[in-house]
Amino acid sequence: MTDVKSYLREWAMPHVLCPGCAHGIVLRSFLTAVDQLQLDQDKIAMVAGIGCSSRLAGYVDFCTLHGTHGRAPAFATGLKLARPDLNVVVVTGDGDALAIGGNHLIHAARRNIDITVLLLNNSIYGMTGGQAAPTTPEGAIASTTPAGNTEPNFDACKLLIGAGASFVARVLAANPMDMTKVMADGLNHPGFSFIEVISDCPEYFGRYNKVGGGAEMLTWMSVRDEGVSGPLSDKRFVNHIPSSAPPPGLATGVLHNELRPVFSGVRKVGRS
Amino acid sequence: MNRNEIRIAGAGGQGVVTAGRILAEAAILSGSHATHSQVYGPQSRGGASRSDVVIATGPIGFPLADDIDLLIVLSAEAYTRYQPELSPDGRLIVDGRCAPASLAGTARQFAVVDTSRAISGSQLVTGVVALGVLQAVADVVEDEALRTAVAARVPAKHRDMNLKALEAGAHLVRETSP
Amino acid sequence: MTETRLPEIPLAQAQLIQGNEACVKGALAAGCRFYGGYPITPSSEIAEHMVRLLPNIGGVFVQMEDEIASLASVVGASLGGMKSMTATSGPGFSLMQEHIGFAAMTEVPCVIVNVMRGGPSTGLPTSPSQGDVMQARWGTHGDHPIIVLAPSSVGEVFHVTVKAFNLAERFRTPVIVLYDEIIGHTRESVVLPATVDVIDREQPHDDPDDFWPMVAPPDGTPPLPAFGDGYRFHVTGLAHDERGFPTNDAQVAEALVARLHRKIEAHLDEIVEVDTYMLDDADIAIFAYGIVGRSAREAVERARDAGIKVGLIRPVTLWPFPAREVAAVASRVDTILVAEMNLGQLIGEVERAVAGNAEVLGYLKADGEPITPTTLLEEILHAEKVRQ
Numbered sequence: 001m002t003d004v005k006s007y008l009r010e011w012a013m014p015h016v017l018c019p020g021c022a023h024g025i026v027l028r029s030f031l032t033a034v035d036q037l038q039l040d041q042d043k044i045a046m047v048a049g050i051g052c053s054s055r056l057a058g059y060v061d062f063c064t065l066h067g068t069h070g071r072a073p074a075f076a077t078g079l080k081l082a083r084p085d086l087n088v089v090v091v092t093g094d095g096d097a098l099a100i101g102g103n104h105l106i107h108a109a110r111r112n113i114d115i116t117v118l119l120l121n122n123s124i125y126g127m128t129g130g131q132a133a134p135t136t137p138e139g140a141i142a143s144t145t146p147a148g149n150t151e152p153n154f155d156a157c158k159l160l161i162g163a164g165a166s167f168v169a170r171v172l173a174a175n176p177m178d179m180t181k182v183m184a185d186g187l188n189h190p191g192f193s194f195i196e197v198i199s200d201c202p203e204y205f206g207r208y209n210k211v212g213g214g215a216e217m218l219t220w221m222s223v224r225d226e227g228v229s230g231p232l233s234d235k236r237f238v239n240h241i242p243s244s245a246p247p248p249g250l251a252t253g254v255l256h257n258e259l260r261p262v263f264s265g266v267r268k269v270g271r272s
Numbered sequence: 273m274n275r276n277e278i279r280i281a282g283a284g285g286q287g288v289v290t291a292g293r294i295l296a297e298a299a300i301l302s303g304s305h306a307t308h309s310q311v312y313g314p315q316s317r318g319g320a321s322r323s324d325v326v327i328a329t330g331p332i333g334f335p336l337a338d339d340i341d342l343l344i345v346l347s348a349e350a351y352t353r354y355q356p357e358l359s360p361d362g363r364l365i366v367d368g369r370c371a372p373a374s375l376a377g378t379a380r381q382f383a384v385v386d387t388s389r390a391i392s393g394s395q396l397v398t399g400v401v402a403l404g405v406l407q408a409v410a411d412v413v414e415d416e417a418l419r420t421a422v423a424a425r426v427p428a429k430h431r432d433m434n435l436k437a438l439e440a441g442a443h444l445v446r447e448t449s450p
Numbered sequence: 451m452t453e454t455r456l457p458e459i460p461l462a463q464a465q466l467i468q469g470n471e472a473c474v475k476g477a478l479a480a481g482c483r484f485y486g487g488y489p490i491t492p493s494s495e496i497a498e499h500m501v502r503l504l505p506n507i508g509g510v511f512v513q514m515e516d517e518i519a520s521l522a523s524v525v526g527a528s529l530g531g532m533k534s535m536t537a538t539s540g541p542g543f544s545l546m547q548e549h550i551g552f553a554a555m556t557e558v559p560c561v562i563v564n565v566m567r568g569g570p571s572t573g574l575p576t577s578p579s580q581g582d583v584m585q586a587r588w589g590t591h592g593d594h595p596i597i598v599l600a601p602s603s604v605g606e607v608f609h610v611t612v613k614a615f616n617l618a619e620r621f622r623t624p625v626i627v628l629y630d631e632i633i634g635h636t637r638e639s640v641v642l643p644a645t646v647d648v649i650d651r652e653q654p655h656d657d658p659d660d661f662w663p664m665v666a667p668p669d670g671t672p673p674l675p676a677f678g679d680g681y682r683f684h685v686t687g688l689a690h691d692e693r694g695f696p697t698n699d700a701q702v703a704e705a706l707v708a709r710l711h712r713k714i715e716a717h718l719d720e721i722v723e724v725d726t727y728m729l730d731d732a733d734i735a736i737f738a739y740g741i742v743g744r745s746a747r748e749a750v751e752r753a754r755d756a757g758i759k760v761g762l763i764r765p766v767t768l769w770p771f772p773a774r775e776v777a778a779v780a781s782r783v784d785t786i787l788v789a790e791m792n793l794g795q796l797i798g799e800v801e802r803a804v805a806g807n808a809e810v811l812g813y814l815k816a817d818g819e820p821i822t823p824t825t826l827l828e829e830i831l832h833a834e835k836v837r838q
Contacts, residue, residue: 009684012695045677047526058684058695063677065529066686066696067522068552074519078526078534079677081510082484086530086678104522107515265510266501293637297466300639308466308637312492312576333748334823335603335636335741 004031009061016055020202020214022173026120027056029179037184044087047076049096051127053120056091070101073108076115081265087187094121094135098154106163111263112191119156122201130204141208160194161256167193168256173200174218182254191262273330276412277337280402281322281354282346291399292323294421299327301417307335320350327412342410344402345370346384365405382444388437397437404441455648458507464641469607469633470495472640473563474503476611477535479646483509484534486523488516488542491575492631493565496537517542521549525558529685531676533615537563540582541572550624551590552687554710557622559651561614564626565634568818577818578630580740580791586626587769593707595714597625597721598769602743604638610766616649617721621713622671628768632741632820654681663694668709669716714770723766724775728754732761734833735779737788737800739765741820746789748823753830760830776803787833789813789821
């Protein structure tokens with residue numbers, strides 16, 4: 001197993017994440033991918049927004065920018081254009097990237113700028129205390145949807161494919177080996193790579209919706225992945241399918257992969 | 273310090289803004305200080321258009337026209353709109369086609385637009401003909417500087433036509449002068 | 451470190467250019483190599499000139515999806531080591547407030563040009579205004595220092611833009627260049643210098659393994675290496691310690707905010723620039739900036755012709771406010787007439803600096819029309835009548 005400690009700022013520990021939160025597993029998978037690819041540690045920049053997942057940037061020993069809420073893709077765009085030699089990785093959450101930062105995310109994808117976005121989707125706002133996110137399924141309880149969410153949720157991967165991302169994948173925090181492989185592929189991809197990681201939030205989502213702690217939630221996502229009935233099949237909020245219907249499988253893996261011109265800034269005006 | 277405020281007013285497509293820039297650039301070539309301002313926004317898309325040039329022997333304070341000394345009007349709408357802004361002792365030049373019957377006796381009339389049509393087949397060089405008229409009437413910049421500025425600003429393929437337009441404007445004044 | 455440089459695009463020639471074009475020439479001469487922006491009247495010419503020039507000298511231009519992203523891209527590029535800027539007008543400036551605060555807190559050098567138009571809201575897009583003077587100072591939340599410069603002519607736009615980049619690099623701070631639609635759009639004859647003095651951000655000399663990014667004397671500015679150059683460090687808008695890491699420690703947070711202010715306030719001599727005219731024997735001083743400073747100078751001359759002893763104090767640096775300079779004028783004149791194209795923004799600062807030592811009158815106007823020498827002269831005549 002890869003020793004990822006050389007990529008961590010151990011002096012910055014303990015971290016702010018809650019017990020049972022899968023974000024640490026996700027980070028480990030990412031660092032393993034970095035190690036496998038033998039990327040130059042000095043040439044990796046991690047750009048984050050605001051939220052639990054974004055705090056990961058503080059604990060990794062790269063050049064790290066903990067920006068403003070939702071704007072990480074815009075910071076990353078400027079940085080990558082100024083420094084094409086850097087591997088620029090955005091780490092963001094579902095509220096950060098899909099609500100307040102939705103515009104920046106889709107435009108970065110449209111440009112096909114050569115950055116990698118890791119979206120850690122835990123279906124809720126964790127940092128601010130369990131409010132509903134654009135990924136919170138219909139029917140789910142959050143502190144701002146005490147009677148159940150009445151809004152439909154985004155499918156982040158479909159959104160990004162529509163926006164023009166040239167590499168789109170979905171992985172589960174429950175499957176660290178798959179995560180590492182897909183993240184390595186994303187890092188290697190020339191152009192905009194988007195990886196949605198289904199993570200968890202036992203502290204708020206798990207507690208409010210009575211779906212158990214970290215272990216149970218990881219199990220749940222695996223079961224959903226296989227498209228079979230599982231512990232959550234009786235929950236009405238699963239992909240807004242009524243409780244009488246079985247939960248659908250969650251498409252995982254690399255969902256879209258194409259090569260198209262990579263954006264590196266406006267070109268010179270040719271002499272006419 | 274001598275300060276001269278000149279407004280070229282007309283319609284979109286007459287080259288009024290370019291004419292103002294040329295005049296200001298000619299002023300610089302003549303060793304003067306100059307500013308140039310134009311109308312932006314919805315006003316600049318069709319309808320009346322204008323171009324203001326301030327020329328002075330020293331550094332210019334307020335850069336916009338505040339008290340217009342010389343106004344040349346190239347469309348009826350521009351006449352209605354801008355004639356009231358002329359200084360009481362300012363000079364007015366009006367295109368022959370848009371001069372109202374009530375035009376004051378001190379105002380001068382020249383066939384600026386018709387001359388442009390004769391040269392270019394359109395209103396395209398109206399502004400440059402107007403520059404020829406202005407220069408012949410008021411001698412605001414050096415003649416050679418004006419020719420140089422026209423040649424430098426217009427597209428190469430239209431250079432000869434514009435220089436001809438400039439000369440034709442001056443000719444309009446000379447042939448009517450006593 | 452200040453260095454005299456020959457700009458890659460030669461400057462020395464008399465030319466007729468707009469304020470917005472002079473801004474671009476100044477920025478490039480100062481070493482700007484990144485522009486991220488979003489179109490808005492009356493600033494768009496800055497982007498249109500940038501996109502034609504930057505790629506030819508190794509720079510990068512990007513049109514972002516909005517003004518929030520524009521300034522974010524500028525901060526990102528600046529951290530990558532490129533001198534960076536954006537330009538906008540009122541509505542876009544409102545959106546940029548978030549990252550003006552971020553740049554102030556993280557001490558990332560950047561230049562923001564705001565070509566002011568009539569407000570509030572979308573207001574008067576092609577009319578001049580000075581309505582964003584307080585927003586430039588206080589628009590973003592929290593206690594933060596800021597430098598705001600207000601040129602009054604096309605030629606001064608060039609010099610002020612160079613100075614803005616130099617101050618941004620010297621003090622690791624956002625610097626705002628504030629002018630109005632008239633200065634942005636009017637073409638004026640200018641003669642630009644052959645060379646300009648340029649300051650680059652200080653670089654660390656520590657071993658990368660021992661580097662703490664936010665270590666500086668109490669009134670100092672820490673060095674800033676570029677991302678990717680061997681120093682690995684954290685940048686956050688959260689209150690942070692000398693290692694750049696978030697903290698909730700009240701003492702650490704207090705020391706940070708205090709240093710952010712002191713690094714500016716302890717160096718006013720390098721920052722504050724005030725132009726004065728005919729003040730020596732003046733009974734009345736006009737306080738005016740930007741385009742109104744031009745009208746005021748002419749009005750002063752006309753009033754002098756009429757025998758009125760009037761002079762002009764014209765701050766080029768609006769923030770930090772030149773309180774010391776205004777107080778010195780107040781001790782010598784009877785009246786200070788503040789003329790600004792808003793309904794009273796800097797006049798409050800003038801009153802505070804004057805502290806009762808002179809009478810402060812206002813000529814305040816926010817109708818989208820400029821304050822002209824003629825109308826200002828009437829105000830001077832009125833002020834003289836009041837004085838007697």
